[in-house]
Amino acid sequence: MSDAQQNISLSNSQSVIQSDLKINPKETDYINAKSYLLSASSATGLNLFDHLSQVLAKVLSERPENVVDVFEDVSKETKRAKFTSQVDTVQDKLDQSTEVALATIQKKLFSKGEGEDEAPEQDEEVETPLPNLMELCFYFEQAAIGLNREEMIRIWLALKTLVDSHPLQHVRFWGKLLGTEQNYIVAEVEYREGDEEEEEEEEPEVDQEDEGLKDDDEDGEDEDQEEDDTPKPDYKPPPVVPKEDNRSGANKKTYFVCNEPGKPWIKLPQVTPSQISSARQIKKYFTGRLDAPVVSYPPFPGNEANYLRAQIARISAGTHVSPLGFYQFDEEEEEEEEGEARDNFVENLDFEGIPVRDLIDPTLSNWVHHVQHILPQGRCSWWNPVQKTEEEFEDEDEEEEREEPDEPEPEVGPPLLTPLSEDAEISNMPPWTAKLSSSLISQYAIAVLHSNLWPGAHAFAFDKKFENIYIGWGHKYSTDNYSPPAAPAIQEEFPSGPEITEVEDPTPEEEAALRAAQQEAAEAAEEMEEAEDEEEDED
Template identity: 65%
Template sequence: MEETVAPEMLNNQRDLATSNAKAYLLKNSTKSNMNLYDHLARVLNKVLDERPENVVDMFEDLSKDIKRSQFSKKMDTLRDEPESSAAFDLAEIQKVLLSKGGAEGSEGQEVELVETPLPNVMELAFYFEQAGVGLSREETYCIYLALKQLVDSQPLQKCRFWGKILGTQGNYIVAEVEYREGEEEEEEGGEDDIDEAEKDYGKDDDEDKERQEDLDPLPKSSYKSPPVVPKEDNHTGVNKFIYFVCSEPGKPWIKLPQLTPAHIVAARDIKKFFTGHLDTPIVSCPPFPGNEAAYLRAQIARISAGTHISPLGFYQFGEEEGEEEEEEAVRDSFEENPDFEGTPISELVDTSTWVHHVQHILPQGRCVWVNLAQKKEDDFEEGEEEEEKEEEPDEPEPEVGPPLLTPVSEDAEINNTPPWTGKLSSNLIPQHAVAVMKSNLWPGAHAFATGKKFENIYLGWGHKYSAENYSPPAPALLQQEYLSGPEITEVDDPSVEEEQALKAALEEQKAAVEEMEDMEEEEEEEDD
């Protein structure tokens, strides 16, 4: 016979199961500190209060709304936690670029559009996009607006988007500009001011040293430091153009310093990644004389000298009266050829149809070689001339580089790799294609040409190609110490007993010598 269960026992089991289920639903979450029982109660109360249609289809949305309303933001007792991110801050900065500023009339705007040196960046980006080179359209347009902001704030005669150099923590957007005549700002802290400051600094210390030398003269060093190579003037050589950089479109443009030959020479011996901060010190071997701003300026000059090319015949040298043929090799200026009608696209793929239109940088760090020995002789005083004439140094051999408008085909190869690679943007429709030149020496440098239009751009890390991995040069060997000997070796002072013994030995030696002399004299007298 089946056993019958009492109704009271069934009720107790049901109550226990209900209590366990309710306790489970009342268990708080470790993430949101909420429980399912209270959450379902709130959702059901909202459903009964609002009674929406098709509630089963929107039950999940109601649950999310209830959870969102219960969320309490963590607030500090002193100040609120800011709700901002890097993307939000950048959007706030770029909002100024996208806003239309100034309430000028239509006539004034038309004159500004005609006279502005602002380049058509979007048109150039269209041609580079066909070759697979360039940035996104959104970023390109923001750079276009940033260049307009630079042109409006500076009295510029020429402005060009040079390119973008990548960094580990930030990037550099580079603009190549040229001021109008008489509008260029002078560099703060010139060399004359530095010289005067150095003369005044430590003047009292020098007087004290002279007084001390009169009493106890010190040996003077015969070492003469090598002469410093002077930097090139503005609008010449590596300082022909001025460069502004900014990390993101909309942020302020920062002017890079002028370039010195020491920066060029040191930049050729090192390879450093950019950080995106101009004031970062360059720690390298050999040491670099400056911070990241100077290193960036040096790399820009090197890339421009090696990769800025133009179609053959687009530029020509100006006809100057009384110019000799020997001066053609040192020409540093040219002008646009008005008779240039363009080069066929099929011929622009060949490197012989492209030329360099930026001066070559010599090993000295300048575009025009300067004779340091001659300059040093001019600086001698009259009293020093006679001493220096005895040892006249050999005349240094002038450094010569390829002149302007030299064909690209004459560039040196890199480990059996051609320095340039030319191609068409499309082989299917060559009638509407553009010719693209890619630099293998500086990866990231490109140039395009179609008809009478051409342009250069650089998008990369700012490093030159090297077949082998870069390894910094080893430090210089330590100098040998001076050989020690009895002439320079210090000895302890003798004691009193040692001095007396030495004195007695010297007296005995002297007496023996005198006795020998007396004996020799007696023998001579006997012989006589």
């Protein structure tokens, strides 16, 4: 082919290509875009086309939720995987921070459960035990008390999960107890009648020594044994004060706790009088772990869950107050017997509220306690420790008569709905401090009450609303620095005497000398008897 023919063919092919490009301009843009995406990086040698292909393949295979929100993370992980050697058996694993882990748990609070997609009808009024926590937060916020709104919303949602999982009649946010490692969010609840969960009763611990004595007694009855002259002690330990029944006294309410909103709620056990009595003698910081031991003197009968429950009972009995007239005793109930205090009351539907100026009166006569006082015994109702059961009466008939112990004086405390004006002072300091939430706009202010006996306990009242809250370390105020009680004195030893003093064994020479002396004494006695007999014969 000649040069002229070659030029003609080239010109024809170029004209064909140009005609094709003019016909399909999109293909040209596609080729240019793909060539740009295939251009390799001068630093890593990778190109964007292959990277996007791998990222999209991973998204389609895993199909995560809200992919547009996590697309950047998937891209980052894909790129990181290319620089990780597959030969190494030890791979770097990024641990989540505590904030991310907590946020993952609390994310469930903001999602609806099954069957909650449909919105309830607005015409129907649904009764729910869930309190309007945000309204109470609004009032406490005026007095600079409480938690921030973000945390209160999460606690509110956490209370909703508690209501959905238990048959509850009433729920209240009791407060927040601070700890060294974690804190406690406390919820005070009441179960519906007949739906309360049964608690497992703890079996009383039996000492191994007592078991051994019982076994010895049983063996002695079966087998004839010689009489033992060893003296046996007749000491009997004092009777154990029984705990109060459910829905009464210190166990009138049930409490659930959790460390953070979103974490599972844990039900606290019932409190016993011995735990309350021991909690009054010690002062410990909470750790935030319910199974943590309480190392103290005197020893506390239980772990941190029991100590937490005892402190909640003490704080509630001393700081839960309400305006005078908000609660009243039920008139339909029969009159209580003399010497017995009332333990039930009802809400006064005719209560019209107390003016705010009267609520901040220094005498505090318009505030009352609506939780029973805990007696020194550790119970709200006194239990007679010398009262005898039917079995004890039968055993007493069989045994010999014993001196009956003196009847103790019953412990008496202030009755329910006692005004705060009767509270005792704390070293010339009033037990309560009342003030307005704002002195600038007093016509819209609310009455606020602060406890000086239990720092961290607060209450507010406005119109027909009131509420109590506690945020603190769970310690009672004391004028002196706390010092642990001293250990008891060492028990004295039994007085030593010749009748119980041990002596060294005699040597053989001493024993022989003793026998010779005894023999001489016996011979001398015989001679004396013979001489007396001869004198009698002569007479």
